[in-house]
Amino acid sequence: MSDSKPAVPGDQRVLGFVEGTPPVGDRKVPSEEDPVMVWPHLLVRHGVVALAVMVLVLGLALFFDAPLREMANPTLTPNPEKAPWYFAALQELLFRFHPLVAGVLVPGAIIIGLVALPFIDRNPETQQRSRRIAVATFTIFMVVWIILTVIGFAFRGPNWGWVWPWQEWYGEL
Numbered sequence: 001m002s003d004s005k006p007a008v009p010g011d012q013r014v015l016g017f018v019e020g021t022p023p024v025g026d027r028k029v030p031s032e033e034d035p036v037m038v039w040p041h042l043l044v045r046h047g048v049v050a051l052a053v054m055v056l057v058l059g060l061a062l063f064f065d066a067p068l069r070e071m072a073n074p075t076l077t078p079n080p081e082k083a084p085w086y087f088a089a090l091q092e093l094l095f096r097f098h099p100l101v102a103g104v105l106v107p108g109a110i111i112i113g114l115v116a117l118p119f120i121d122r123n124p125e126t127q128q129r130s131r132r133i134a135v136a137t138f139t140i141f142m143v144v145w146i147i148l149t150v151i152g153f154a155f156r157g158p159n160w161g162w163v164w165p166w167q168e169w170y171g172e173l
Contacts (some may be wrong), residue, residue, distance in 0.1 A: 079158045088152030089145050095152075095160055110141070 069078075072085040076116040093102035128135055157163030 001064050080156055080160050081154070082156065085149060089148035092148045092152035092156075113137070 082088065090102070090107070093106055096102070097106070117134060117137060121131060121137075123131055123133075126132060154165050155162055157167070
């Protein structure tokens with residue numbers, strides 16, 4: 001505790017007791033317009049938006065059929081066997097490069113690059129417009145990863161060949 005004068009009872013806040021004076025002015029005076037009540041104003045809005053999203057998703061699920069196929073057969077592997085969407089970019093890299101390159105070197109280079117990025121971009125500024133190296137590196141990485149994910153998830157068909165999303169290929173083996 002500091003040697004400052006004891007706080008006035010009006011200086012109590014939600015998370016604790018604030019001693020001393022504020023940096024600007026003599027004391028903190030709450031007004032009728034400053035406090036924003038969380039209940040009911042904020043939580044009711046969040047609840048209404050959550051219900052609206054749930055109704056929208058339920059409506060979409062009722063009116064549009066999911067592209068499901070036959071029951072799972074453990075003796076028959078589907079063609080193509082695709083990874084989940086979050087690994088589709090890595091699977092696309094594995095299709096294009098040797099497994100050592102796509103499975104070890106590229107992810108290793110990404111991790112080493114992310115660790116080294118603060119040492120490469122030594123700019124002390126926190127504004128985005130002055131951090132050109134960090135913004136460019138992140139943007140290039142995300143664009144390439146999103147493109148590979150979309151290609152691996154939406155444009156790959158039997159025998160990992162190129163198939164447009166509007167072409168029917170389900171059931172071909």
